[in-house]
């Protein structure tokens with residue numbers, strides 16, 4: 001019998017059923033007989049929150065009264081996923097819940113399904129923030145997540161009859177949301193606009209308008225730590241119910257306008273995740289949540305003090321800047337210290353630079369935010385002045401370091417016209433980190449090279465990770481049980497390196513067969529899920545080959561779909577007999593930014609390839625393509641455990657890290673991938689022989705750019721020279737996937753043949769070759785499963801607990817509460 005250490009509440013199933021009944025009656029006013037699954041969900045959530053309440057309060061008291069420095073994770077996005085199962089797990093109430101709802105006459109899954117998934121993030125960056133706050137709580141580190149409670153999350157994706165993406169609003173708050181507690185008594189005032197005047201030799205900002213930032217608190221329960229942290233998401237409310245003067249003139253609509261406009265600030269999550277639009281509203285959002293959070297931290301850590309000694313602020317809390325989105329916090333803290341608390345510039349600067357650290361999540365230059373000075377000046381005039389002064393100080397510092405004028409100019413935070421937020425973050429904080437080894441190296445060598453030369457000690461790496469609670473235990477209960485059986489303990493859930501204990505079991509045929517049976521059962525489950533949710537008929541006896549991530553050219557969904565088309569063309573032309581094809585089901589999941597034209601064309605192409613291939617009797621059962629719409633955390637939790645082969649095929653040097661890659665490896669999928677982001681480290685750990693590597697390396701990519709790949713149209717040579725590639729592209733161009741219309745994909749085809757910036761065509765041959773090798777391996781099930789076992793066993797490093805431990809040691813220099 002395995003040792004079980006998972007949290008276990010002493011409450012019995014009967015007692016828990018009573019608690020749910022009580023909530024139904026006294027909070028919701030419904031009887032058990034009247035209740036719907038959605039009522040039981042709300043009642044259960046409320047009951048679980050009560051179980052967590054004492055730990056939550058104690059964690060806060062211990063944090064404020066003790067002297068363990070806290071972490072404030074400032075992030076415009078937290079992609080949390082559904083909360084109920086995770087809260088039950090961490091409260092030790094999973095079994096009681098199953099029995100209690102059954103006793104009440106409900107189906108546990110229906111109750112779980114009643115929760116609406118909050119989509120308050122775009123993709124990897126937001127999901128990472130969610131994993132990190134889970135790990136912080138599980139390690140017992142005092143922490144706040146600070147962000148925005150958007151009224152509308154990431155859009156819901158639908159496909160129209162032509163296979164085009166259609167976005168619809170995600171109004172996730174349409175029904176009762178039992179997790180967030182809105183705390184009107186802990187509000188903050190956030191101001192905008194106006195002008196700066198001098199009064200008695202002091203700069204005074206006279207803002208033109210203000211909004212009320214009201215916190216909505218979410219409990220973040222740790223796993224087996226007894227700690228519960230806080231995710232504090234701000235919502236914008238108006239101060240002016242309506243303007244009486246205007247109202248008296250009976251211009252009702254004008255009277256409510258300020259209120260409507262104030263509340264716009266937290267209305268919608270921007271769905272772009274690489275090209276900043278330079279929109280005023282987005283800057284307002286950033287300043288809104290960062291200003292409220294800074295003031296909130298002062299309130300929390302210096303309770304009741306009018307004149308707190310804020311020189312101790314960096315010992316109370318360190319703010320982590322999740323990408324450039326919260327970087328306006330640097331001038332804001334300067335302003336607060338100087339204008340609200342009367343510190344001089346040097347003291348304020350010292351406090352500020354010891355308070356902030358910056359994580360960069362990209363390598364795409366266009367994704368680094370640069371704000372027009374004009375916009376900042378209009379919205380935050382005092383901050384622009386402070387930024388100018390920071391620039392002066394910075395320039396003087398660079399001069400003193402002997403840095404050449406030209407270089408210093410390249411490094412300018414403030415150029416006169418614009419403010420470069422990544423540079424401000426790098427200068428204004430103590431540490432800068434990338435999110436995987438390769439990424440951190442490229443930041444030092446390329447993106448932030450001058451900064452790394454001038455401030456080498458600031459730069460470090462923290463490789464990303466994912467929470468094993470959600471992405472193994474909850475997503476893959478069968479594998480979790482097998483791991484616990486194999487290791488003789490469930491301790492791996494809080495110490496994922498223990499998975500290494502599975503390495504010898506890769507040579508144990510019995511274990512490997514059990515492992516294969518788990519995967520097969522998960523595939524059957526997924527097939528049923530896909531039937532129920534999407535109406536798909538997925539054959540669980542085929543290889544499940546998955547590519548899920550945001551749709552971006554650099555991620556190269558185009559490479560995958562071209563390879564599918566090439567395989568299809570081979571069968572159609574008789575070059576390959578369908579009988580010889582290893583049956584495969586390809587599953588895509590991807591949202592495109594609404595204004596990203598080529599990404600949207602790629603979605604349309606994938607959908608139409610799916611339509612044509614799935615309806616062609618010549619390839620029936622051999623090659624199937626499915627594109628479940630609206631990829632989200634729930635779909636990830638169902639699809640990842642069922643996947644045999646995971647695609648991580650970005651152009652080398654473009655994907656900062658990737659975190660899907662980690663989730664798949666931990667769930668026993670094999671990876672086909674390039675040497676990019678964290679793939680490099682996954683391959684190092686699982687072993688080169690257990691990873692399907694292909695494609696150019698980053699230096700090879702750079703060399704090919706130097707030859708003029710994208711500027712001289714070199715991609716065309718690859719097309720001309722490779723008949724299989726040519727056949728695939730021709731098939732897209734000739735209307736096979738557009739009912740004969742040759743125009744539908746002309747821009748996509750034209751881009752491939754004239755520019756192909758991300759070198760899809762240049763990597764095509766290597767990709768086809770590795771796929772042939774993959775097929776051969778898959779035909780030997782025991783071999784494949786052994787490789788998969790070794791992927792699981794060697795991926796413990798990719799726990800977000802380990803990432804957080806690295807942040808604690810390299811950046812935050814703090815630890816668990818005593």
Ligand code: 26V
Nearest residue numbers: 124125128272273276361435655656657658659
């Ligand atoms: C950027 C922007 C630009 C302005 C408009 C709004 C917006 C929203 C989000 C972003 C974030 C882009 C950066 C990002 O998501 N990076 C991803 O971070 C993951 C976690 O570190 C990492 O695994 C992925 O490789 C990286 O692409």
